[in-house]
Amino acid sequence: MADRLIMKLSVRDVRTETRDVIVINFLHPRRPELPAWSAGAHVDVHLPDGSVRQYSLCGDPKDRSVYKIAVKREADSRGGSAWLHDNAVAGLGLHVSAPRNHFDFDPERGRHVLVAGGIGITPFVPMVRQLVETGQDFVLHYCTRSRETAPLVTELEEICGAKLRRWISEEGTRLDVATLLSAEGNSELYVCGPLNLISAVEDAALHASWPEERLHMERFTALANGDFEPKPxxxxxxxxxxxxxxxxxxxxxxxxxxxxxxxxxxxxxxxxxxxxxxxxxxxxxxxxxxxxxxxxxxxxxxxxxxxxxxxxxxx
Ligand code: FES
The missing domain is CATH 3.10.20.30 (Beta-grasp domain)
Incomplete structure (x- = not known):
């Protein structure tokens, strides 16, 4: 519950990754190193209208000089991603929090099965880097609509080689989550992506009696209120x-x-x-x-x- 360090960082550079994803590198204007972080961590980016958005760090944790994030322009967003797409340029100053990690990642735990959908790939980039560096067994399933809309794929191909499996719905290939889980019984399972993918993995894990301590999910979307009725x-x-x-x-x-x-x-x-x-x-x-x-x-x-x-x- 301690207050979280918030720093005024500068945008070092902005790169267009796909039609609707940009990659932004932040650096500290006066210090050579930013606070350390671990694979799976995210930062809060504070926008000028007072809103705050969470983005997973997708760089290399060993490189303390920058925080790298990938931002998808969401059609139905609350405006945060659109603002960054329209305004992020080199030299822009923004308040960014120190990283926090809710993705309980430990490469030493055995085989890792990582399932990403679209922009949900971001926390997995430093994870696979670490899994490769430590010689661990893993597979990364990357689901996207098309080849053109898959951010960070070139980098992932270089890091993962044959351990990267791609599923491209426009080409008629889809990950069968139930089959995957039945084949990967003793693995650590991680998922990040759109709600429908997370729900599919969650449902299949429940059906397969997957141990809850070996299922790790990251969402950046609040639960819908649905029929929830708050009571005093x-x-x-x-x-x-x-x-x-x-x-x-x-x-x-x-x-x-x-x-x-x-x-x-x-x-x-x-x-x-x-x-x-x-x-x-x-x-x-x-x-x-x-x-x-x-x-x-x-x-x-x-x-x-x-x-x-x-x-x-x-x-
Ligand atoms: S302020 Fe409560 S979870 Fe973000």
Missing amino acids: FDVVIASSGKEFVVPADRSLLSVLNENGFAIHSTCETGVCGTCECEYLEGTVQHRDVVLTPQKRKSKLMPCVSRGKGALVLDL
């Missing part, structure tokens, strides 16, 4: 015994902040992981897309998650 609940602060009511129309985060707990937040949609808190007792309705099932046993994201009955927070 009580929260108890363990250190002081103070109690508050969280009304149905307010978040736990806003009630905590109003009562003097300065909890830092960025996205307020359960996507970035900034507001993470620990709880000691109670049943949580988790509404984030960040925490693993294991972490959900003791942590919650108060910007979106709620209690069912009383919650005791470790504050």
Whole structure:
């Protein structure tokens, strides 16, 4: 829950990668090295309108001189990707957070099966680099609509060689997730991409009784509210015994902040992981897309998650 370092970085260069993807390299204007990061990490990019977007780092963690991100111009975005496409030029200054990693990646765990869809390829670039460097067994399945819309593919071909498998829907090839999972029973499974791909992998993993600790997903899209109906609940602060009511129309985060707990937040949609808190007792309705099932046993994201009955927070 510690505040996250935010730096004013400069755009070093911008490259057009595909028709709708640009690659941006950020550097620190005065320091030769940026904070260290690990494969799978992402940064928050703060835009001039006050909005914040998360982007996975797709460079080489050993190169501390730049943070490299790939940005897809999303037709239905909230404007962040379009702003970067229209305004990012060399020399532009933007606030960028220190990296954070919710993708629990350890190359030493055995065979890795990586499944990427479109721009969801970005966190896998440093991962495959590390897997190759450490001589680990892996396969990267890369699903895209066409050859032309596959970002970073040349780099991946160089890194992965035959371990890169491409699935191109316009050419009639599609990854059969159920068959893949039945053939890869003892692997670490990672997925990042559009919601339909993540859901397909999640469903197939459930059907295959895939161990939850070996399924790793990264989403940058908040859960749809659907039929979720927020209800009021009580929260108890363990250190002081103070109690508050969280009304149905307010978040736990806003009630905590109003009562003097300065909890830092960025996205307020359960996507970035900034507001993470620990709880000691109670049943949580988790509404984030960040925490693993294991972490959900003791942590919650108060910007979106709620209690069912009383919650005791470790504050
Ligand atoms: S502020 Fe981003 S997860 Fe809560």
